[in-house]
Amino acid sequence: MSQKLLQFVSVEKAMPEKRRAAERRHDFQEIYGDFRPEKAEQQAARCSQCGIPYCQIHCPLSNNIPDWLMLTAAGRLEEAYEVSSATNSMPEVCGRICPQDRLCEGNCVIEKGFESVSIGSVEKFITENAFKNGWVKPPTPSRELPQSVGIIGAGPAGLAAAEMLRRRGYRVDIYDRYDRVGGLLVYGIPNFKLEKQVVARRHALLAEGGIAFHLNTAVGRDVSLAELRQRHDALLVATGVYKARDMSCPGIGLGNIVPALDYLTASNRKGLGDKVPAIESGALDAAGKHVVVVGGGDTAMDCVRTAVRQGAKSVRCLYRRDRKNMPGSQREVQHAEEEGVEFIWLAAPEAFLGDGTVRAVRALRMHLGIADSTGRQVPQPVEGSHFELEADLVIMALGFDPEDMPVMFGTPELETTRWGTIKVDHRSMMTSVDGVFAAGDIVRGASLVVWGIRDGRDAAEQMHRYIDAKLAASRAVAAD
Ligand SMILES: Cc1cc2nc3c(=O)[nH]c(=O)nc-3n(C[C@H](O)[C@H](O)[C@H](O)COP(=O)(O)OP(=O)(O)OC[C@H]3O[C@@H](n4cnc5c(N)ncnc54)[C@H](O)[C@@H]3O)c2cc1C
Numbered sequence: 001m002s003q004k005l006l007q008f009v010s011v012e013k014a015m016p017e018k019r020r021a022a023e024r025r026h027d028f029q030e031i032y033g034d035f036r037p038e039k040a041e042q043q044a045a046r047c048s049q050c051g052i053p054y055c056q057i058h059c060p061l062s063n064n065i066p067d068w069l070m071l072t073a074a075g076r077l078e079e080a081y082e083v084s085s086a087t088n089s090m091p092e093v094c095g096r097i098c099p100q101d102r103l104c105e106g107n108c109v110i111e112k113g114f115e116s117v118s119i120g121s122v123e124k125f126i127t128e129n130a131f132k133n134g135w136v137k138p139p140t141p142s143r144e145l146p147q148s149v150g151i152i153g154a155g156p157a158g159l160a161a162a163e164m165l166r167r168r169g170y171r172v173d174i175y176d177r178y179d180r181v182g183g184l185l186v187y188g189i190p191n192f193k194l195e196k197q198v199v200a201r202r203h204a205l206l207a208e209g210g211i212a213f214h215l216n217t218a219v220g221r222d223v224s225l226a227e228l229r230q231r232h233d234a235l236l237v238a239t240g241v242y243k244a245r246d247m248s249c250p251g252i253g254l255g256n257i258v259p260a261l262d263y264l265t266a267s268n269r270k271g272l273g274d275k276v277p278a279i280e281s282g283a284l285d286a287a288g289k290h291v292v293v294v295g296g297g298d299t300a301m302d303c304v305r306t307a308v309r310q311g312a313k314s315v316r317c318l319y320r321r322d323r324k325n326m327p328g329s330q331r332e333v334q335h336a337e338e339e340g341v342e343f344i345w346l347a348a349p350e351a352f353l354g355d356g357t358v359r360a361v362r363a364l365r366m367h368l369g370i371a372d373s374t375g376r377q378v379p380q381p382v383e384g385s386h387f388e389l390e391a392d393l394v395i396m397a398l399g400f401d402p403e404d405m406p407v408m409f410g411t412p413e414l415e416t417t418r419w420g421t422i423k424v425d426h427r428s429m430m431t432s433v434d435g436v437f438a439a440g441d442i443v444r445g446a447s448l449v450v451w452g453i454r455d456g457r458d459a460a461e462q463m464h465r466y467i468d469a470k471l472a473a474s475r476a477v478a479a480d
Pocket residue numbers: 097098099152153154155156157158175176177178182183184185188189193217218219220238239240241264298299302408439440441442446447448449450452
């Protein structure tokens with residue numbers, strides 16, 4: 001039934017039903033249910049259709065949010081899907097895992113005292129409803145082009161680029177060193193935020209549209225970048241960032257101190273039904289353990305919540321800044337607290353104690369000092385403030401750096417920045433190697449899915465222009 005807009009004055013913000021913490025602590029299923037159509041329409045109708053849509057401005061994809069909210073409120077759900085999917089290659093993923101509190105919803109301007117529209121949940125509803133009704137179609141092109149493109153990396157950036165290029169008619173081959181499609185959507189982000197069948201459904205759709213996937217294929221090991229340049233008219237590098245940051249600290253080499261991504265990948269693989277020896281041996285299983293996670297980003301939040309679900313005896317998160325200054329989403333902290341995680345703000349490890357394997361973390365209290373050149377206050381240790389935390393599994397979630405890409409690809413002419421990310425011309429998105437483009441985390445550094453999608457879509461457009469220009473140049477030479 002059609003709803004009048006501007007309902008924020010009388011209708012409160014609502015999210016889809018959230019499962020109780022006591023229940024969700026014991027499984028890896030998503031924590032939110034789905035909106036019923038009437039509820040989604042009612043929530044969409046809270047939009048004020050303001051003159052300057054700050055939600056759209058702060059969405060990395062510039063999603064036309066007010067329009068698809070209006071169409072949803074009017075019950076015109078197929079059109080809402082058309083508008084929402086016109087700018088987003090995976091709205092069902094962004095609706096679930098974008099940090100909306102920092103992006104679209106955090107910038108919603110309905111008057112003070114009223115909460116924002118639940119944009120992410122409506123976006124998820126629109127796309128799930130479209131899948132149910134068969135409105136989501138594979139990217140089958142209306143005409144086939146003879147040119148082909150190669151994409152290295154099947155994460156959000158690579159998949160978004162692949163979809164756009166395939167729709168234009170290019171032959172598209174994706175190479176990935178993993179055995180499944182999705183990159184961090186599959187092996188980083190846990191099931192309770194994004195169920196794996198959601199990613200598998202996208203994979204199936206892209207494959208149905210004619211995109212060829214070459215899995216278990218590491219570029220630089222199984223095939224060289226030079227060979228791929230011969231094979232394709234243009235290449236995209238969308239390989240993400242995977243080198244775990246470390247810290248130097250006494251006792252860091254003790255057993256049972258593990259990198260976050262190894263821990264999360266093992267848990268995700270187990271959930272997917274794979275045999276995971278490190279879980280079977282207990283090395284990457286938190287069951288029955290006192291767990292300390294070091295870090296305050298999304299990865300740390302995923303680790304603490306995974307440890308709870310594996311049946312840890314206690315789970316603590318140690319972060320050197322305060323809650324207000326953490327990089328992870330506030331919403332995730334709230335979920336973790338509900339699930340029983342204890343946060344120890346303004347504290348950092350000083351040493352790991354144990355004999356062969358870790359038995360405790362000795363930590364120091366911190367305070368926030370003056371800001372550095374980036375504008376962030378620098379944490380300073382508080383003298384004599386040591387304390388110990390019992391720990392028989394420590395998970396290090398300190399962020400990620402790029403691998404050495406020129407060495408990995410055997411391409412010394414591939415220029416990188418001082419952070420090791422791939423250098424691109426920001427207008428053409430081309431690297432220092434002709435016809436090789438780059439997008440996603442490998443250009444930005446560790447970022448967000450929605451930025452990966454944006455970059456992948458932009459890179460696809462630039463690759464198309466490059467191929468077109470080369471074709472026009474060769475036609476001009478032939479005509480001479
Ligand atoms: C634990 C965790 C939780 C996160 N949670 C969120 C969240 O809640 N919300 C959010 O928006 N973002 C989140 N992020 C960030 C998000 O996952 C990334 O920003 C996003 O996946 C980057 O996309 P990408 O395509 O650039 O790279 P990736 O997703 O990393 O994909 C890169 C792909 O390239 C492949 N590859 C790498 N090297 C090679 C090679 N040599 N040959 C072939 N293939 C190769 C990899 O196997 C991988 O499949 C999280 C990240 C982590 C680690």
